[in-house]
Amino acid sequence: MWEQYAGKASGVCIIFSKKSVLTQIKNQLELNFKADYIGYTRQYFKSMKGIATHQSITCRVKSYFENKLFLKHFDYRDENEYRIITYIKSNDHIFLDIKNSLKGVILGVNLQDEIIQDYKNILKNYVHNEHKPYLLKARFSDTLPFYHYERINF
DSSP states (O other): OTTTSHHHHTSEEEEEOHHHHHHHIIIIIOOEEEEEEOEEESSOOOOOTTOOSHHHHHHHHHHHHHHHHTEEEGGGGGGOOEEEEEEOSSSOOOOOOOTTTEEEEEEOTTOOHHHHHHHHHHHHTOOBTTBOOEEEEEEEOSSSSSEEEEEOOO
16 A cells, blocks of 8 residues: 555655553544444445435435445455544544653654655654654565564663
8 A cells, every 4th residue: 555655655655552542532522423344345436316305315424425435346355454433513623632642653664864864863752651653664575475574762
């Protein structure tokens, strides 16, 4: 997936603790939310034809978007993605304190060396609750999967 995201593998992947983020949402925001792993399908999404009443529109739109937001094409199955969707009725921005949720950072294969040093410096000072995140560098491999990950000390 690195080729499709993060500027042809010149970006990063940030890894969070799912449990910690969900706890923060429940404790800090008290919002309605849906959280689940993404389902993967070989089929494309169907249209919403045949909607009639206001109530059926509301119900079908919510169901349609919930389903669509938690489905991706089968080609992306290796991502093992987990999504959290919140429902708010205002245009106000919400802030979620995730500083205790950071587990690690994976650096893309093509990330420039001077930027790698920046990440080392940032993570060197990023310690919360005696937890220090890890730093990995993606490297090309000749076999499947086409990447392996090497731990970087900082």
